Amino acid sequence: MTQRLKTPLKEDDISSLKAGDEIILSGIIYGARDAAHKRIIESINSNQKLPFELKGSVIFYVGPSPVPPGRKSGAVGPTTSARMDSLTEPLLKKGLMGIIGKGDRNNHLRKLMQKYKCIYFIAPGGISAFLASKIKDIKEIAYNDLGPEAVFEIEVKDFPLFVAYDIQGNNIFELALRRE
Amino acid sequence: MKIIKITKIKNQIKKLIKTASFNLPEDITDSIRQACSAEKNNTAKKILELILKNSEIAAKKKIPLCQDCGNVYIDIKIGENICIEKFSFLQDMADEAVAEAYKENYLRKSIVSDPLFDRINTKDNTPAYLSIVPADTLDGLEINVFLKGGGSENCSFLYMLTPSDSADAIISKVLDAVRQNVTKSCPPVIIGIGIGATSSKVTELARKAAFRNLKIRNADDKYKILENSILEKINNTGIGPAGLGGMTTALAVNIEYMPCHMATLPVAVSFACHSLRRASSKILLP
Numbered sequence: 259m260t261q262r263l264k265t266p267l268k269e270d271d272i273s274s275l276k277a278g279d280e281i282i283l284s285g286i287i288y289g290a291r292d293a294a295h296k297r298i299i300e301s302i303n304s305n306q307k308l309p310f311e312l313k314g315s316v317i318f319y320v321g322p323s324p325v326p327p328g329r330k331s332g333a334v335g336p337t338t339s340a341r342m343d344s345l346t347e348p349l350l351k352k353g354l355m356g357i358i359g360k361g362d363r364n365n366h367l368r369k370l371m372q373k374y375k376c377i378y379f380i381a382p383g384g385i386s387a388f389l390a391s392k393i394k395d396i397k398e399i400a401y402n403d404l405g406p407e408a409v410f411e412i413e414v415k416d417f418p419l420f421v422a423y424d425i426q427g428n429n430i431f432e433l434a435l436r437r438e
Numbered sequence: 439m440k441i442i443k444i445t446k447i448k449n450q451i452k453k454l455i456k457t458a459s460f461n462l463p464e465d466i467t468d469s470i471r472q473a474c475s476a477e478k479n480n481t482a483k484k485i486l487e488l489i490l491k492n493s494e495i496a497a498k499k500k501i502p503l504c505q506d507c508g509n510v511y512i513d514i515k516i517g518e519n520i521c522i523e524k525f526s527f528l529q530d531m532a533d534e535a536v537a538e539a540y541k542e543n544y545l546r547k548s549i550v551s552d553p554l555f556d557r558i559n560t561k562d563n564t565p566a567y568l569s570i571v572p573a574d575t576l577d578g579l580e581i582n583v584f585l586k587g588g589g590s591e592n593c594s595f596l597y598m599l600t601p602s603d604s605a606d607a608i609i610s611k612v613l614d615a616v617r618q619n620v621t622k623s624c625p626p627v628i629i630g631i632g633i634g635a636t637s638s639k640v641t642e643l644a645r646k647a648a649f650r651n652l653k654i655r656n657a658d659d660k661y662k663i664l665e666n667s668i669l670e671k672i673n674n675t676g677i678g679p680a681g682l683g684g685m686t687t688a689l690a691v692n693i694e695y696m697p698c699h700m701a702t703l704p705v706a707v708s709f710a711c712h713s714l715r716r717a718s719s720k721i722l723l724p
């Protein structure tokens with residue numbers, strides 16, 4: 259099934275999503291990967307202000323390429339989610355409701371995502387020039403010293419995704435194997 | 439002795455990085471097109487179509503094929519009686535070429551200076567990984583540039599098998615590696631396998647195998663059969679493009695091999711994603 263979603267997400271938006279659904283996402287999402295996660299967690303632990311509101315947000319694991327002159331965005335695409343497996347729980351506790359990445363993750367994290375009601379979306383990797391055409395605006399909003407690992411605010415329109423883990427605990431990677 | 443100016447090499451490297459970043463090689467697009475028409479799974483078909491569409495947009499709009507613009511490997515083959523002017527500065531020149539190409543083409547700089555403690559971005563994607571190979575049949579110089587992303591790089595393996603192990607042991611190691619990791623390296627992938635040599639050399643062989651032109655098959659039938667049989671088994675897993683199911687998990691399995699010590703059987707596996715970035719050119723001085 260194909261469904262349209264808008265950020266920020268609400269619980270109603272995601273409770274009926276099923277692993278394997280195609281999603282067309284619009285709104286603001288936040289780009290953050292390895293190094294930015296470490297900083298966000300440091301801020302959570304020391305009660306400092308976060309670069310963006312986590313509740314209802316969608317994080318995109320991405321390190322974009324620079325925006326060439328005259329374009330709205332450089333190349334964007336998902337990086338490997340499993341690297342963030344041990345860096346995700348503190349963000350889930352703050353109400354993170356969606357994650358966009360690529361590839362399967364560990365069982366422990368899968369259960370945590372179900373527990374905290376967070377959807378795992380995947381975008382196909384390596385179609386980054388195409389995905390760039392779905393971006394209206396992208397700006398660096400925190401940790402500029404990290405270069406491509408900074409935090410980005412990204413406005414997407416009709417961003418194509420698949421639901422990888424739904425909140426009932428279904429996993430698209432297992433389903434895909436069973437269907438074959 | 440024929441002399442090649444080092445600046446000429448630098449300019450070639452810059453051009454090749456640009457070509458590789460925006461243009462998917464023809465053997466890859468041909469292979470994806472073929473896979474796409476053979477796929478029965480609709481999602482898989484759709485993803486393969488998107489990969490082709492992506493390559494058109496990248497070439498036309500000069501947006502990188504993938505946001506991970508990679509590590510830069512530069513292999514230079516040097517022919518007979520060729521002398522590179524200021525040869526001792528070749529690494530510096532290669533690094534300059536990389537820094538300039540990544541800046542001028544708005545490519546992502548992904549390299550961090552200290553691997554363990556500081557991990558500070560070098561902001562120019564250097565250093566380049568340079569290797570120089572003598573080539574006695576070449577009237578000049580051949581430059582090969584390969585850009586390899588970190589996601590697929592993380593799925594590399596080295597196995598020190600024992601001489602009593604057979605091809606089946608290699609097949610089962612590769613299949614395990616694929617099952618465990620392939621969804622992290624953006625399938626469809628190209629699997630490069632190095633067999634033989636030494637623990638350090640074999641990983642280099644695997645990398646070369648991963649970047650080998652898909653139209654070149656192994657000249658030795660035994661290895662060619664092994665390549666085909668591993669490819670078939672990988673595609674029978676049903677993992678498919680992006681891990682969403684289908685028969686196109688890998689586009690090719692390429693093996694490169696060398697003699698090895700009688701006590702060893704080194705095997706290395708290198709994953710290359712469908713966004714395979716390579717470009718090559720020759721400076722001929724006949």
Ligand code: SF4
Nearest residue numbers: 384504587589624711
């Ligand atoms: S594995 Fe390849 S296609 Fe996927 S993100 Fe890395 S470089 Fe890009």
